[in-house]
Amino acid sequence: MKEKESLCDAPIGVFDSGVGGLTVAREIMRQLPNERIVYFGDTARVPYGSKSPETITRFSKQIARFLRTQDVKAIVIACNSASACALDALEEETEIPIIDVVRPGARTAIEATHNGKIGVIATEATIKSGLYKRYIEENDKCVSVVGKACPLFVPLVEEGLWEDPVTDEIARRYLVELIDIDIDTLILGCTHYPLIRSTVGRIMGEKVALVNPAYETARELKRLLEKEGMASAKKPELGTEMYRFFVSDAADKFREFANSIIPYGILSAKTVNIEDY
Ligand code: DGL
16 A cells, blocks of 8 residues: 555546546546546447446456556546446455446436436446436435436547537437426436537426536545545646546547547547556
């Protein structure tokens, strides 16, 4: 175990199947400006949402092992599909704290709803796991949850079609059944979806509160680091690289995309052979 002081200086590991987790990384940068981040995007194997829980767990374990080689002090699973399928397996195998995005998002939605009807849009893997529904209904017996898988959203986001008639049309088809059952709160249960938040918001109407789990995830990370005495008290020395990015493929494409999301110039993204871990 590292000494507390050097542990405070260690970075946070953040991972996703691709670029979606950048919406969580961005929130961590905003709320925890002293913390360094090592981000891994599994761009060679995206999407996760259409894969089996076993495969998603195997991929997530490899990434956690890679992040450990970067001496991270905690890991944020910035992917709902991996959070839903692999959290328990990662906690078993890793001795540093791990934070997922599902539970913080679920808690925020319980606080936000007035009529007790919550919708969740997510990948097939997340919806099939039933975790949002189970967690919310266990924690508040008066609330009911309806999930809707939206498998085309991830490729649309990755293609940069955030504001596009095609995305609009597909979103209308997916969301109509949630509008019909009168939900008042909708969880954006995939870290890619905040990038099409305005399309989803326009279709759902202003009476429906949209929940982006990234905000509460970053808050939870902050609480945890402070409680464990692991928070970085000051900005790292000048010249220290605050944010480092790794991917499993197509580093240039990732860098370009990341630069459109993250408000700090991303100098480089390195490619890692993740199957080696
Ligand atoms: N961004 C991920 C999530 O939150 C997964 C997208 C995908 O790879 O299917 O579920």
